[in-house]
Amino acid sequence: MNKLLAEEIYYYMVLGRRFEYAAKEHYMTGDISGFLHLDIGQEALSVGAVKAFEKGDLFSTYREHVMAMARGMEPRAVMAELFGKVTGVSRGKGGSMHLFDPSRFFYGGDAIVGGQIPNAVGCAYARKYKGEEDGVMVVFGDGATNGGAFFESLNIASAWRLPLIFLCENNRYAIGTEITRVSPFLQQAKKAAPYMPTIEVDGMDAIAVYETVKEAQREIQNGHGPIFIEAFTCRYEGHSMSDPGNYRSPQEMQICKSKDPIERMKSALLEKFGTDRQMVESLEQRAEKAVEEAVEFAASSPEPEPSELYEDIFCKRCGNVVS
């Protein structure tokens, strides 16, 4: 990784965190409603993985704001989507869990736990069938590995040697349920090991995540079939805005926050990449400005017209659908 890329990754991590604190604030004031799942604490994973997997199709979970921005979606259009405004990436009809941008090969955001995994398998099959080498990456939580669709997806992706990275964000919790209460082990990679190579990585270290995903991408592009990456991470906030998260002790939270991914990336910039403090500050200020501008844009954008309710229901270009 070169200095420029390291600085870019830091920028997106800071942008992600500030964006989400702003989203949290505007949820409290009622500007944002519905579900809101924050990625705070997990930015190294979200930004490191997406920056490594620059091309190819990307499928994520409902905790996807930071990934969407790292993929190139404008902060203002993401914030407007959270506000339910017509200028949002899904024209205000998807909200936080349905950020979607086919022009950037970003296919959500899925409200169904693990629902994105079989979709990604289908997409990887299409990529292989068409002889396109970029492949697909699907991101999901530790909780999603307990669903049947997950195992079916491992099976068929492996049997057909599909170009697919399974990226498991293991934050040890599915809402308030600690993973070992519903899974026989902490490492979810053990479930994938009979089917494909598995790699474990420190999900609080953006550089390690970046390098692991980059290497995995090279492998899937060489036709070696799927790879499973498990990144251990930690979310700082509750599961969603309706969860105070008080099932975790202060000691557990202290350990979790002591590995702060943004602080670690900042130290790497200063000590390893030779970035000076002035540059770090200017990246932080740029992120702050982008968030302020995003909020202003979202707040001043119009609501969708009622007629929008009838848009995007049927596929107008599909001959087999009656419109």
Ligand SMILES: Cc1ncc(C[n+]2csc(CCOP(=O)(O)OP(=O)(O)O)c2C)c(N)n1
């Ligand atoms: C099929 C399905 N079952 C249950 C839910 C309710 N639900 C929403 S999030 C969640 C926990 C998922 O945890 P995990 O996969 O570890 O992801 P994390 O939230 O930790 O990122 C559950 C059970 C759902 N949305 N979909």
Ligand SMILES: [Mg+2]
């Ligand atoms: Mg989880």
